Amino acid sequence: MTWFESMTPGSVKGTVLETDDLDEEVARLRSLGVEIAGDVQDAPWGRFATFDDPDGNGLVLQQTTQQTAQQTARQTAQLTATGSPRYRGPMDSHDWDERYQGTDLVWTATPNQFLVSEVEGLTPGTAVDLACGEGRNSVWLAEQGWAVTGVDFSAVGLAKGAKLAEARGVDVTWVEASVADWVAPLGGVDLVVVCYLQLPEPQRTAALTKAADAVAPGGMLLVIAHDKDNLIRGVGGPQDPAALYAAPEVVDVAVAAGLHVDRAGQVLRSVVTDAGTREAVDTLVRASRMTGRPGELK
Ligand SMILES: C[S@@+](CC[C@H](N)C(=O)[O-])C[C@H]1O[C@@H](n2cnc3c(N)ncnc32)[C@H](O)[C@@H]1O
Numbered sequence: 001m002t003w004f005e006s007m008t009p010g011s012v013k014g015t016v017l018e019t020d021d022l023d024e025e026v027a028r029l030r031s032l033g034v035e036i037a038g039d040v041q042d043a044p045w046g047r048f049a050t051f052d053d054p055d056g057n058g059l060v061l062q063q064t065t066q067q068t069a070q071q072t073a074r075q076t077a078q079l080t081a082t083g084s085p086r087y088r089g090p091m092d093s094h095d096w097d098e099r100y101q102g103t104d105l106v107w108t109a110t111p112n113q114f115l116v117s118e119v120e121g122l123t124p125g126t127a128v129d130l131a132c133g134e135g136r137n138s139v140w141l142a143e144q145g146w147a148v149t150g151v152d153f154s155a156v157g158l159a160k161g162a163k164l165a166e167a168r169g170v171d172v173t174w175v176e177a178s179v180a181d182w183v184a185p186l187g188g189v190d191l192v193v194v195c196y197l198q199l200p201e202p203q204r205t206a207a208l209t210k211a212a213d214a215v216a217p218g219g220m221l222l223v224i225a226h227d228k229d230n231l232i233r234g235v236g237g238p239q240d241p242a243a244l245y246a247a248p249e250v251v252d253v254a255v256a257a258g259l260h261v262d263r264a265g266q267v268l269r270s271v272v273t274d275a276g277t278r279e280a281v282d283t284l285v286r287a288s289r290m291t292g293r294p295g296e297l298k
Helices: 022-031 065-082 093-100 113-119 136-143 155-168 203-213 247-256
Strands: 015-018 036-043 046-052 058-064 126-130 147-152 173-176 189-195 215-226 260-273 276-288
Touching: 022 036, 022 046, 093 155, 113 136, 113 189, 113 215, 113 260, 113 276, 126 136, 126 203, 136 147, 136 155, 136 189, 147 155, 155 173, 189 203, 203 215, 203 247, 215 247, 247 260, 247 276
Parallel strands: 015 058, 126 147, 126 189, 147 173, 189 215
Antiparallel strands: 036 046, 046 058, 215 276, 260 276
């Protein structure tokens, strides 16, 4: 009987891959953009993590107890020597193109729940969805009547967005560009959305500054991102603290751009994982550019 056959049915499933350094392998997979479902988990025989291959097949990566002990000692020594885990840098457009290969959507066609709750019911105008990925949020905005531009540096992601828009019968303008190179239209945009653009500094502040500066008078900035606390009490998202957000930092950028902060903090999002429904911790900041008298939006 193999180890996984001895587990409670349904507790872990999928093809089993053996590794002698689970944390290292998980970090490597995550740096390639692979979504590991939940945290590394303990089992009587060692530790394991689950994830899907690009075709959506469930895989289990396992490390047995003896190796776990050796690895923990090695990692402790490494951490003591370096002071922090290694950071491999953000994914570039080629990495994202690779991740978006295949017909399945990586992020589903469903819009982000906080985008929906913050924007639903607003009078539509112009909108830009920075780092729009496969376009789920751009398409939803277009369906609400917004004149949307989706910006992303992944041509493959944008092509999937265009397909989704066509299937839904809405128009979205797709722009292949790095956020750093994107130029806001003169006069600004009524709604600027930044959803899970997990960049390290200084790129993060540069991107958020560009987003905040692009908000037209009377317009709104909405930033939604994986929060730093997600590492300790949430699931999914990048596991690199350098790529994670904290609401006060986003607030600083918004205020520096002359915006009024309407809402800022952490929000919890339910995520269905192989181990059941878990919560992810997101940063949410909503800010507006006021016009007219102080305290009054256009
Ligand atoms: C986690 S996905 C989020 C996609 C989308 N906002 C959503 O919520 O479904 C992050 C996206 O950011 C894009 N991205 C990352 N860095 C970028 C950059 N510097 N300029 C433009 N797009 C970038 C990636 O291509 C990817 O599509």
